[in-house]
Amino acid sequence: MRQRITFIQESEDSFDPKLLDVYISSIKARGIRAIREDRITFGLQELPQELYRVLKASHELHIRWVGTRSYMSVPPIVSRLSPGLHVFYTPQRNSSNSDLLCPSLKKILGDIDCESTEASFTNLPAERFSLSAAKQYYSPLFDLDELQTYLLHKLCKDAHPNCLQRIELLETAASLDIDFDTISHALTITAFWPKRSWDFDMSNMEPKERLEVGILTESHAQEPEELSLGGFLTVVSEDTKPSPTLFSFPSRHHPYDGSFTSSFIQPTGLHPVLKLDISYRAPPFPKEDRSCSLHAHLTLPRAIFADKYQLADSLFLASKNLVALHYITTPVDLEAPAYTLPIWGSSLLLELAPSQASNLVPPETSEWDTSFTAHIPLHLRYLPPSVTPQTLLSVPSPVLFWACTADEGSKFPVNPFDRTNLGYDGLFGPRTMFYHLDPKPSIEGEGLLNEISVPVLDLEGSKWVETGTAGVMMLGFAWVCWCLLSVWMKNGYGATKAINRGKKEQ
Amino acid sequence: MPTFFASPLCVFSASILLRLALLFYGLHQDAHSPLKYTDIDYHVFTSASLSISRGLSPYERETYRYTPLLAWLLLPTTWAPTYLWFSFGKLLFAAGDVLAGLLLVLLLRNGGNGQTMAMEGALKYASIWLLNPMVATISTRGSSEGLLGVMVIALLWAVVRRKITLAGVLLGLSVHFKIYPFIYAPAIMWFLDDSQIAPASNPQDGLQKHGNQNEGSLVTKMLNFFNRARIRITVVSLGTFMGLNALMYILYGFPFLQHTYLHHITRIDHRHNFSPYNTLLYLSSSQPSSSSFNFESLSFIPQLLLSTTILPLLLAKPSLPSTLLAQTFAFVTFNKVCTSQYFLWHTIFLPLYLPNSSFILSPKKGMLASVLWVGSQGLWLGQGYELEFNGKSTFVPGLWGSSLLFFGVNCWILGVIIKDVGAMEKKHKGNVSREVRESVKLGRLWT
Numbered sequence: 001m002r003q004r005i006t007f008i009q010e011s012e013d014s015f016d017p018k019l020l021d022v023y024i025s026s027i028k029a030r031g032i033r034a035i036r037e038d039r040i041t042f043g044l045q046e047l048p049q050e051l052y053r054v055l056k057a058s059h060e061l062h063i064r065w066v067g068t069r070s071y072m073s074v075p076p077i078v079s080r081l082s083p084g085l086h087v088f089y090t091p092q093r094n095s096s097n098s099d100l101l102c103p104s105l106k107k108i109l110g111d112i113d114c115e116s117t118e119a120s121f122t123n124l125p126a127e128r129f130s131l132s133a134a135k136q137y138y139s140p141l142f143d144l145d146e147l148q149t150y151l152l153h154k155l156c157k158d159a160h161p162n163c164l165q166r167i168e169l170l171e172t173a174a175s176l177d178i179d180f181d182t183i184s185h186a187l188t189i190t191a192f193w194p195k196r197s198w199d200f201d202m203s204n205m206e207p208k209e210r211l212e213v214g215i216l217t218e219s220h221a222q223e224p225e226e227l228s229l230g231g232f233l234t235v236v237s238e239d240t241k242p243s244p245t246l247f248s249f250p251s252r253h254h255p256y257d258g259s260f261t262s263s264f265i266q267p268t269g270l271h272p273v274l275k276l277d278i279s280y281r282a283p284p285f286p287k288e289d290r291s292c293s294l295h296a297h298l299t300l301p302r303a304i305f306a307d308k309y310q311l312a313d314s315l316f317l318a319s320k321n322l323v324a325l326h327y328i329t330t331p332v333d334l335e336a337p338a339y340t341l342p343i344w345g346s347s348l349l350l351e352l353a354p355s356q357a358s359n360l361v362p363p364e365t366s367e368w369d370t371s372f373t374a375h376i377p378l379h380l381r382y383l384p385p386s387v388t389p390q391t392l393l394s395v396p397s398p399v400l401f402w403a404c405t406a407d408e409g410s411k412f413p414v415n416p417f418d419r420t421n422l423g424y425d426g427l428f429g430p431r432t433m434f435y436h437l438d439p440k441p442s443i444e445g446e447g448l449l450n451e452i453s454v455p456v457l458d459l460e461g462s463k464w465v466e467t468g469t470a471g472v473m474m475l476g477f478a479w480v481c482w483c484l485l486s487v488w489m490k491n492g493y494g495a496t497k498a499i500n501r502g503k504k505e506q
Numbered sequence: 507m508p509t510f511f512a513s514p515l516c517v518f519s520a521s522i523l524l525r526l527a528l529l530f531y532g533l534h535q536d537a538h539s540p541l542k543y544t545d546i547d548y549h550v551f552t553s554a555s556l557s558i559s560r561g562l563s564p565y566e567r568e569t570y571r572y573t574p575l576l577a578w579l580l581l582p583t584t585w586a587p588t589y590l591w592f593s594f595g596k597l598l599f600a601a602g603d604v605l606a607g608l609l610l611v612l613l614l615r616n617g618g619n620g621q622t623m624a625m626e627g628a629l630k631y632a633s634i635w636l637l638n639p640m641v642a643t644i645s646t647r648g649s650s651e652g653l654l655g656v657m658v659i660a661l662l663w664a665v666v667r668r669k670i671t672l673a674g675v676l677l678g679l680s681v682h683f684k685i686y687p688f689i690y691a692p693a694i695m696w697f698l699d700d701s702q703i704a705p706a707s708n709p710q711d712g713l714q715k716h717g718n719q720n721e722g723s724l725v726t727k728m729l730n731f732f733n734r735a736r737i738r739i740t741v742v743s744l745g746t747f748m749g750l751n752a753l754m755y756i757l758y759g760f761p762f763l764q765h766t767y768l769h770h771i772t773r774i775d776h777r778h779n780f781s782p783y784n785t786l787l788y789l790s791s792s793q794p795s796s797s798s799f800n801f802e803s804l805s806f807i808p809q810l811l812l813s814t815t816i817l818p819l820l821l822a823k824p825s826l827p828s829t830l831l832a833q834t835f836a837f838v839t840f841n842k843v844c845t846s847q848y849f850l851w852h853t854i855f856l857p858l859y860l861p862n863s864s865f866i867l868s869p870k871k872g873m874l875a876s877v878l879w880v881g882s883q884g885l886w887l888g889q890g891y892e893l894e895f896n897g898k899s900t901f902v903p904g905l906w907g908s909s910l911l912f913f914g915v916n917c918w919i920l921g922v923i924i925k926d927v928g929a930m931e932k933k934h935k936g937n938v939s940r941e942v943r944e945s946v947k948l949g950r951l952w953t
Binding site: 043271331340 | 537539540542546549550569629773774776777782784785786788789791792801802805808812816817820821824836837840893894895896897898899900901902903906910913914916917918920921922924925927928940
C-alpha cells in the first residue's frame with residue numbers, strides 16, 4: 001500500500017513549513033487551508049478475494065464518483081464530471097467473469113440499478129485513442145454511505161482510530177476515483193476534498209508501506225500547456241524535514257475564469273428544456289492563436305434523453321445557441337418507457353455557440369464580459385405509475401469546458417494529477433486541452449442537480465381503470481353488435497335471399 | 507356561369523393548388539423557422555432512402571418501421587441538387603392524394619350496381635377528400651398515409667370494375683405496405699359472389715351456379731363459393747404479398763421482418779393516444795407480466811371479429827364501399843393505439859358513404875355527430891396538452907375519461923353507419939332483383 005496526500009493551497013493561504021512537524025514515522029500539522037487529495041495504491045494481492053476476481057476479469061476499470069455540492073476548483077485538480085456514479089470499463093478479452101462487476105458494484109457502493117455489463121452498460125466509441133475504456137455506466141448515486149460501511153468492514157479490521165477517521169472523512173469528499181488497469185496491476189483510490197482548514201496527524205505503521213505528504217501551491221508556468229507547482233514534499237519515515245520542490249508538467253485540464261448554471265425551464269412537461277446560463281471573461285485563447293470551442297457534456301439517466309434527429313437541423317440548433325451534436329450514445333431508444341429499459345441512459349456532447357455580440361453585458365454591470373444562454377431540448381420517458389401523481393427525477397448538472405488544440409508536437413504524458421476516462425476526454429483527439437467552467441447551483445445553497453417533477457399515472461386514481469375500460473369496451477361492442485343484429489334480422493347476411501326471391505318471382 | 511363544383515377542372519386545379527401552396531409554405535417555414543413544417547417521419551423515410559442509395563439497409567435508420575419499398579420509392583430524394591429533389595416524396599404523396607380523389611369521382615359517378623351520380627354531386631363529395639385541408643397538410647408534411655389512401659381506393663375501384671388481377675395486386679401490395687388493409691380481404695371475397703360476377707361475364711353460368719347452391723350439399727356449396735374471381739384474387743394477392751415479403755427478406759434479412767411486422771406485435775403503445783386501451787396499457791406494461799390476467803390482451807377479439815368477420819358478412823354485399831368504411835372505422839375505434847393519422851384511413855371512404863347516409867339526410871344528426879366527434883377529441887387534446895406541456899398528471903381521470911368518451915362517440919357513429927348500410931340493402935335488393943330479372947331475360951334471349 002502506498003499513500004500520497006497532497007494539500008494544494010492558493011497563494012493567499014500559503015503555509016509556513018515550520019508548522020509542519022515531521023517525526024520518525026509520523027507527520028503532523030494544524031490549520032492548513034487547502035484542497036486535499038488522498039491517493040492510495042493497493043497491490044492486487046492486498047485486496048479482498050471478491051474484488052480480486054472482478055479485477056482479474058477487467059482490462060480497465062475506472063470508477064468516478066462525484067458529489068452534488070458545488071466547490072471552486074484549484075489547479076491542478078480542475079477536471080469535472082457530472083454528479084453521480086460513473087463507471088468506465090473494458091472487460092478482459094476471453095473472460096467470462098465480466099458479469100461479476102454489477103453484483104460487486106452493488107455490494108460495494110449500494111443499491112444501484114445494474115443488471116449486467118451486457119444489459120446495463122453502453123458502448124463508448126471504438127478505441128480510436130487508448131485514452132478511453134470500452135463501456136460506460138452511470139447511476140444517480142449521490143452519497144458514499146454504503147462504500148464507507150464496506151471499507152470499515154474490509155479495511156479497518158483492527159478498528160484502528162486512524163483508519164476509522166480516514167473513512168469517516170469520505171463523508172465530506174467531493175469526488176472519489178477508483179482506477180485499475182492490467183498494465184499497472186494496481187488499484188488506485190483517489191479522493192478529493194474542496195478547500196477548508198485541515199488538522200492532520202498521520203503515521204506510517206508498516207515499514208514496507210510508503211506515506212508521502214505534499215503541500216503545494218500553483219506557480220506560474222512557462223508554457224500554456226503546462227501547470228506548475230511549488231512547495232514541500234515529505235516521505236514519512238525517510239525524510240526528517242519537508243524538502244522544497246518546484247515542478248512543471250503538461251496538463252490536459254486547466255483552470256478557467258468562467259462559470260455556468262443549469263436549470264429546467266418551467267413548466268417542464270414531457271419535453272423539458274435544459275437552460276444553460278454561461279458567463280466568462282474571454283475564450284482561453286484569442287481566436288487567431290488557437291482554435292477553441294465551447295462544449296457541454298451531458299450525462300442523462302435513462303428516464304430522460306435527447307433526440308439526435310431533432311438536434312441535426314442547423315437552424316434549430318442555432319435558435320438554441322447550439323452548434324452541433326458531436327456525440328451521443330448509440331442506440332438511444334426514442335419511444336420505450338423507462339421501466340422497460342435495462343440500459344443506464346445516455347451521454348451526449350454538444351458544441352455551444354457563444355454569441356458574438358448580441359448578449360454582451362457591459363463590464364460595469366457584471367463581473368463577466370460575456371454571458372449567454374443555451375437551451376438543450378430533451379424528452380422524458382414514461383415512468384412507472386405511482387401512488388402520487390408526480391415522480392421526482394434528479395438530473396445531474398452537465399460539464400462545460402472549452403476544448404482547445406494544443407501546440408503541434410505537445411504530448412500529455414501521465415502527470416501526477418492526471419485524470420483520464422471522464423466520459424468526454426476520449427471523444428477528443430489526444431492533443432486537446434480542456435478549460436473547465438465552474439458549475440454553480442441554480443438556486444443558492446442547493447446541489448448540482450436539477451429536479452424535474454414527472455407526471456405519472458396515479459395508482460390511487462386508477463383502481464377503476466381496468467373494470468371501467470372493460471365495461472365501456474363491452475358496452476360499445478354490444479351496441480355495435482345490436483345494430484348489426486337489427487340489420488341481420490331485416491336483411492340476412494348477403495344478397496342471396498334477394499336473388500332467391502328474384503328467381504321465385506319469375 | 508357554372509358553379510365551382512360543376513367543373514372537374516376547377517375542383518382538381520384547386521386541390522392541386524392547395525397542395526402546392528402548402529408545399530411551398532412548408533419549404534419556406536423549414537428554411538426560416540426552427541419549428542419545422544416537415545413531419546419527422548419524412549426525415550425517417552428519406553434517411554432510409556439515403557441508406558439504400560449508399561448500398562445499405564434502410565433499417566440502418568432507427569425507427570424506420572416500413573417496407574423497403576417506401577424507401578425505394580423515395581430514392582429520388584437523395585439525388586442532387588437536394589433543394590430540388592428532397593421534396594420529391596411530398597410531391598409523390600400529394601399526387602397520390604389527387605389520384606385518390608380522381609378515383610373517388612369515378613366511383614361516385616358510377617359505383618357499380620347501377621348507382622350513378624351527377625358530376626356536380628360527385629365532385630362535391632370527392633372534395634371532402636380533395637379539398638380537405640387536413641388531408642392536404644398530412645401529405646405535404648411528408649406522411650405516407652395518403653399513399654395508402656390511393657392504394658386502398660384503387661383497390662376498391664378495381665374490384666367494382668371487376669379488374670380482379672389488378673385488385674389482387676393492390677390488395678397484396680397495400681397489406682405489405684401497412685398490414686391493416688388485410689381487413690378488406692374478407693369483404694372483397696364475400697362481395698365477389700356470382701351475382702356480382704355473372705352479369706359482367708356469362709349470366710347463364712351464374713344462374714346455373716345459383717341453382718346448384720340451393721340444391722347441393724354443404725360440400726358443393728363450399729366448392730361453389732370458390733368461383734373464378736375469388737380464386738384469382740386470393741392467388742394474386744397472396745402471391746403479391748408473399749412475393750414482396752420474400753424479396754425484401756432476401757435483400758434485407760431479419761431486420762425487415764423485425765421492423766415491418768414483428769415490431770407491431772411486441773411494441774407497448776404506452777404513450778398517450780386516442781385509444782380507449784391507452785391508460786390500461788400504461789398500467790399493465792409497468793407491472794410484471796405474470797402478475798395477473800390482462801384483459802387488454804384480448805382486445806383483438808372485438809376488433810377483428812367486427813372488422814374482419816361480422817361487418818363484411820352482413821354488409822359487404824349491399825354496399826362494398828360503405829362496408830370498407832365501417833370496417834376501417836371499427837378497426838381504428840377498437841385498436842390498441844390510435845393517432846390522428848389513422849383518421850385518414852377512413853376519411854378516404856367517407857365521400858362514398860355520405861351520399862346515402864342518415865348524417866346527410868338528417869342534418870341535425872350529422873351536426874351532432876361532427877360536434878361529438880370533434881368535441882370529444884378536443885377534450886382529449888386539452889388533457890393531452892396539460893400533460894405534454896404543463897406536466898400535469900392528467901392520465902386519470904382526464905385522458906382516460908375523454909378517450910372512453912371518444913370511443914363511445916365512435917361506437918355510436920359506427921352503429922349509425924351499420925344501420926345506414928342495412929337500409930341501403932332494401933334499395934339494393936330492388937336493384938339486384940331487377941338486375942337478375944333482366945339478366946335472366948338476356949340469358950333466355952341468348953340461348
